[in-house]
Amino acid sequence: MSEQLIQKYDLTLATPECHPNVDWYRAFIKLSNDITEVLPYLNAEFDGANYDHGGKILLWANKNKKYAFRPCEIAIVPVETREEAQRLFNNIVSLVNEIWLRRDEIKPNFEDKKAPPNVLSIYNLLPKTNCRECGFTCMAFATALRTDFSKLSLCPYLSEKNYANLVS
16 A cells, blocks of 8 residues: 555645735645545544535644645645645645555544534524623624534523524
8 A cells, every 4th residue: 555645736826716915825736636535534533624525525724724625626725825835735745645545544434524503604593683692792692602602601592492403
């Protein structure tokens, strides 16, 4: 098993479409081959990964960078320079190849890990009155609740049952 999974790729940098004046880029590498088979192994090895087996995508955050692994592409944000992008891609390609070479020692994890609900989905469960009984406006509360579920009880108008249905 000495064959590297990722052998050739092309690097591209792009500014985010929704923020054309930012001082960082989205970096993409277009892979010469499909890496779908390694995704369950990455899911097993990467702490906090968000994996969608059916959708063939794995999302992972590491050291203030966000990675998206798709069958023939890896994306990283934010990236400030081409040199940083090249360094990050060299590192991630080495890591993916190393995990691929060790795949016989790793139990693949095919379990999907659902991402936290998006802020708008949470906001839609709220009364949208900005009463501040929870200490926040409704939008700020939805944002806070997305990452800190312990705040759920702060809003007297949010049904725990509705929220549970959203996150399950």
